[in-house]
Amino acid sequence: MRTPLAVLKVQVALARRGSSEALDEIADASARLERLLTQLLALARAEEAGASAPLERVDLREVAVRVISRHIGQAIDADVELQLEAEAGPVMVTGHRTLIVEIVGNLVDNGIRYNRRGGMVTVAIAPAGDVPGDEVTLSVRDDGPGIPRADRDRVFDRFIRLEAGDGAEGSGLGLAVVRSAATRIGATIALEDAAPGLIVRLRFPR
Template sequence: MRPAVSMSAPDPRESAPGLRPLRLLPSFKVKLGVLVAVSVTVAAALAWLGVRAGLHPLITIPVIVIIALVITQILARGMTSPLRQMTRAAQAMARGDYSQPITATSRDEVGQLAEAFTVMARDLEETDRMRRDLVANVSHELRTPVAALRGQLENLVDGVTQADPASLQVALTETERLSRLVDHLLDLSRLDAGVIQLDPQTIEITPFLHEAVDHASLVARARGRDVHWTIDVRPADLTVDADPERIHQVIANLLDNASRHSPAGGRIRVTAAPGEHGDGVWLEVRDDGPGIAFEDRELVFERFQRGGSADSSGGTGLGLAIARWAVALHGGRIEVLDDDLPAHRESGRSSVIRVTLPTKP
């Protein structure tokens, strides 16, 4: 949470319509012209009245200057009010407070600037929140495998445990988890920088999915996950033009997610078929896990999220976010579909994720 920042309340006179007589004029240049015209007219009228009244210039000139300055101040205050508000808001933003209000009632250039400043402040606040969340979540995700790896290595060094295959496997598992997190963070940095280029090739879906499942099954067995895999591609010679590396990344993340959430002895089904209108190919992964709540079907594709809560299943919490990004690069979509399992159908939960890829990326 951002620490509270004490700020003085905005001056109510800044937004009082009565003190902004020029607010309805459409242009700042027109307002300046009116301001000069009014000041000159008032000064000329007062000078004429002074001459008519027979007053000495040493008396009339100071009076005319003071009155002209007062009128100019009254008219200019409303013109510059949004600028003063933006100055205070910018100073507050430098201290981490994005809540300073900016009242823009005019339609001139200053009013447009105030509206753009408000949008910028909102975007900066969201960016700052995402940055803090990213740092907090990365720190959390790094701390768990680092602590486990350190504890295991300390036991080996102190002679508490022997360097047998089982203890080394624990250390290897945590190291692989760290490696996955680093790889995912690098992918996200490329995502944000927009430096990824696609290399479309014709992918034969059947051998492609078999290769991905073989790798996923090895990872699942290394974790002690006892799950069964089935692959169904119709027709068997189905192909799609896409970047093999990116699509493998998508499928690998979906299979990894499914294996981590499947119960012991559960079945993970991977299917592929042409799109309903022949305009693409869909790839689908479903498992026997608890499923995703209906209200969380979009949230699971956000970074470090899993079903509406921070990821605690052993993954990095980034897999589905990266999968959505890679699919979007191809012009496709990834979504959680309704599940036909009776228990899931009644509760609105689902363990079915479908990737739809267009014929040409």
């Protein structure tokens, strides 16, 4: 949190001297700080949930639809298309709805943020394995630069930020939130090549 606060302090001083560009920098730094605080709270919720709250039945398709709808404005600004691949009707899994919303929301946000202009983010839901009804997979695919194999373990650690190459900035907490939330509900997570781009695949227990 020190970095965006330090930027705010400097830019406020410049704004007092009449710098119009400083106001834009203040707005950007405020947005970064807000995002950081939001993800810190999400991480805290993910770590605390599950200790006492019972698991519940959650419609994964309904969550995906709501998350995609919430990110339409962000996608339009980034010139990224969003799409959902899933059969009609409910897709029920076991978990905590709040944590599943955090998982899908962070993955869609990352897919948009680190994508290329004109790219696509695809959220796909399908049965997993050979036994019908055993597990469900949710994958989020983007057309961005992907993540090198050597970095795929450490990107789940807190405050790890890789060089995106396109100026995209993040808090380094998104995937940490995803892994923590997934662990709480017994879901597994894997990173795969999309060639180009990245696929984040989760398996949820029915």
